[in-house]
Amino acid sequence: MKRFFARTLQTTFLFLIFSGILALAFGGYLHPISSGITRAWVSLQTWVSTRYLGIQQFLTAPQDLAALRQRNAELEAQISQLQLQIIELQQQIADREILAALVRYSRANPTYTYKAAQVIGRDPSPFMHYILINAGSNDGLRRGMPVVTHQGLVGRVDAVIDSAARVQLITDPTSSVNVRLQNSRTEAILVGSTTADLWLDMIPQQAKVIPGDLVVTSGLGGVYPPNIPAGQVLDVQKQEAALFQQASVQPAVDFNQLSIVLVILNFTPVDIAPLIPTVIP
């Protein structure tokens, strides 16, 4: 009975304290205390939350890095592919421009039939100025056929197999082309050199040669058709004691950028070998 009385007293006391606190709270008397507690609580929770997020970020970061790296690699691969595509497209545009120029050239010179061929290589020897093209006897190419571009004379076919041919450029040291200076109608011989420079030789002393004169094939000898541009006179060397004048020539064709050429199919070079006199014992 005594124990029951003591517990009831305790409960009543606690109830009164609790009611008093509630009454003070509702009356607004506990606001400074509650706001202080709330601030402390929020600060603590913020601190804990920040640390938690930091730890979570730290723990999950490797996965994100791996994903990012993968994504980065994918994008880099995509960029490489796009760059390749750009290069291919640029090449196609350049090829198309060259082909358009070649078509214009072939339309402007309808006398001949042409076979377009791509330059696939160059002579491995630095002393020889030859190119390899991807058209051969299957395409109607024969030895000696002239090779041109829209810019001018390239050379002539030197050797042919089924699907490829080797072309001797006019810059080759063993090449010589009968040419004519367009203004003065003077005949001369255009020769190549080891350093791919072109020289006009056998120009008569009395001929008037001016830098800038256009050099075209003369057709003499029957090796090349006439009137194909070969270059322009750069500089004239005239010596009073010499039999002939010489001149350096700027090639009409940019041989370093040669990518597509035209082979003239319906021009048969004249073989003058039987006409060359031989010594009879």
Place this chain on the structure above:
Amino acid sequence: MRALIGFPILFLTAILQSALFSRLSLLHGHADLMLIVLAIWATHPRVLHAWEWTLLGALLTAFLSAFPWALIFLTYLVPTALARTLRSVLRSHLLNALLVISAGTGWMGIMGWLYLFTVQASASPLLIAGEILSPGLLMNLLLTLPTFVILRRIIDWTYPGEEHE
């Protein structure tokens, strides 16, 4: 059987030479990848098939070039002979290869001059040395190291533990 790897390697070398390296010229000279490959191959102490490689390389080059066949074979056979001699004198493979490539480039110049002389299109030796051989040698030496690294791996695979010739 592993020595048969020479066929694809030399075939690829000839293609690269004609399609790529012959276009990359400095002044009027360019690198001779075939000479570099043959020199590195022939100077290695364990390599047994240097002459076969040289003949094959010369044959492929002769097929692509307008240079006379005999001179092409001479151009490559003489450096190989030098390489086989040098490897018994000097121990350093790279040094031997560099010496053979340098001498081979000079020899190629002599062959070129000889050819031009015979076809009466001779150029001055000084012009050939300055405009063709010096830049060619420079490009050859630049190309030697990467080629050496690749070929050493192939040689180690081809002749793993065989005795010196």
